[in-house]
Amino acid sequence: MKKITVLPGDGIGPEITREAVLLIEETAEKYGNEFTFQYEDIGGAAVDKHGTPLPQHTVDACRESDAILLGAVGGPKWDKEEASRRPEAGLLGIRKALKLFANLRPINVYPSLLDSSPVRPEIVKNADLLIIRELTGGLYFGTPRERRTGKYGTEAVDTLYYNEAEIERILRKAFELSRFRSKKVTSVDKANVLESSRLWRETADRLAPEYPDVSLEHMLVDNAAMQLIRDPAQFDVMVTENMFGDILSDEASMITGSLGMLPSASIGSEGPGLYEPVHGSAPDIAGENKANPLAAFSSAAMLLKYSFNMAGEAAAIEKAIKTTLDQGYRTQDIAGKGEKVLSTKEMGKAVRSFLPEHATVKL
Ligand SMILES: NC(=O)C1=CN([C@@H]2O[C@H](COP(=O)(O)OP(=O)(O)OC[C@H]3O[C@@H](n4cnc5c(N)ncnc54)[C@H](O)[C@@H]3O)[C@@H](O)[C@H]2O)C=CC1
Ligand SMILES: CC(C)CC(=O)C(=O)O
Ligand SMILES: [Mg+2]
Numbered sequence: 001m002k003k004i005t006v007l008p009g010d011g012i013g014p015e016i017t018r019e020a021v022l023l024i025e026e027t028a029e030k031y032g033n034e035f036t037f038q039y040e041d042i043g044g045a046a047v048d049k050h051g052t053p054l055p056q057h058t059v060d061a062c063r064e065s066d067a068i069l070l071g072a073v074g075g076p077k078w079d080k081e082e083a084s085r086r087p088e089a090g091l092l093g094i095r096k097a098l099k100l101f102a103n104l105r106p107i108n109v110y111p112s113l114l115d116s117s118p119v120r121p122e123i124v125k126n127a128d129l130l131i132i133r134e135l136t137g138g139l140y141f142g143t144p145r146e147r148r149t150g151k152y153g154t155e156a157v158d159t160l161y162y163n164e165a166e167i168e169r170i171l172r173k174a175f176e177l178s179r180f181r182s183k184k185v186t187s188v189d190k191a192n193v194l195e196s197s198r199l200w201r202e203t204a205d206r207l208a209p210e211y212p213d214v215s216l217e218h219m220l221v222d223n224a225a226m227q228l229i230r231d232p233a234q235f236d237v238m239v240t241e242n243m244f245g246d247i248l249s250d251e252a253s254m255i256t257g258s259l260g261m262l263p264s265a266s267i268g269s270e271g272p273g274l275y276e277p278v279h280g281s282a283p284d285i286a287g288e289n290k291a292n293p294l295a296a297f298s299s300a301a302m303l304l305k306y307s308f309n310m311a312g313e314a315a316a317i318e319k320a321i322k323t324t325l326d327q328g329y330r331t332q333d334i335a336g337k338g339e340k341v342l343s344t345k346e347m348g349k350a351v352r353s354f355l356p357e358h359a360t361v362k363l
Contacts, residue, residue, distance in 0.1 A: 021037055074088055109256055112322075132240075161196065258334050260295050263276075
């Protein structure tokens, strides 16, 4: 039996993971699979219960599972905690502990949501890209990373560090995955300013001849931020370092209509993958049964596909999401003027009801 560790986390995390688990259970019943779910604490919830955002028990449970489903962490309640006790440290910690260096963030546009995007429909309609974000290096992990007293009083330092091996493995992942898509890789950096970006660019150029069927282009991150809105359809695979990928993917979510639509898969070379929406804990709507659960649902689909090789079941979930949207069901973040707004739970129920009878890979 496949074991899934569920880390609901904080804010809307528990609300959306609850619906995602119900959806996975429904696919299990419908298509004849068996899963067990083990719940563990992470983030602010873990700080409150155990005094740390990432208890050892949570790490052990994740290591012993076949896949991990995470909600989100963080919230104003813990914003004054010292760095090591912040909820976000729990998320960074589990990514590092499981060596999940590649974060895949697909940007899929559902035709019935073309009008939900703040970008014009004719610009977003052909967009279909995969952002590959390096996840265990860069500014979020480099040391020193601290507050200290210096010559000018209090100062703070973060370090943007990458070694060649870290850059090479994420770039190889991008080249390899692009072979399942349009064989075009855009590597995003800030090589006009940053030394780490120059190493990144040189590494990409060194590897490119090993992938002669894939075209490689370089783009500076400030331009990339603009091009994503001007003409998102020009991109296929975009690969970039940790912080650039974090920021660009939230921006890219607007192509789909809402941050509540974007799923992600975090994978390493071995061991379980971790699947989570791109969004955070949304404290402004937490506890109100308002959150869009679709990012969590697509993350669940990625879990079934990548960790359990269940491409048919994953396609069934994606098809159910599409049908739900085609039928006009909307949560508040994607609803147009006058459209009926569903709660998180109602949206979950609708998607479950539209699961096709048979799980096949054809969408
Ligand atoms: N992976 C994670 O666990 C992440 C955690 N965070 C944490 O989340 C907390 C809040 O951060 P914010 O900057 O507000 O980012 P956020 O992503 O939580 O929310 C940004 C905006 O998007 C909306 N939103 C997000 N997800 C939604 C959904 N599923 N349905 C409808 N609307 C949705 C929110 O209501 C809010 O207006 C912070 O503590 C932050 O550190 C932020 C990003 C990622
Ligand atoms: C909360 C941060 C640790 C990460 C983040 O914003 C993300 O992974 O998208
Ligand atoms: Mg983010």
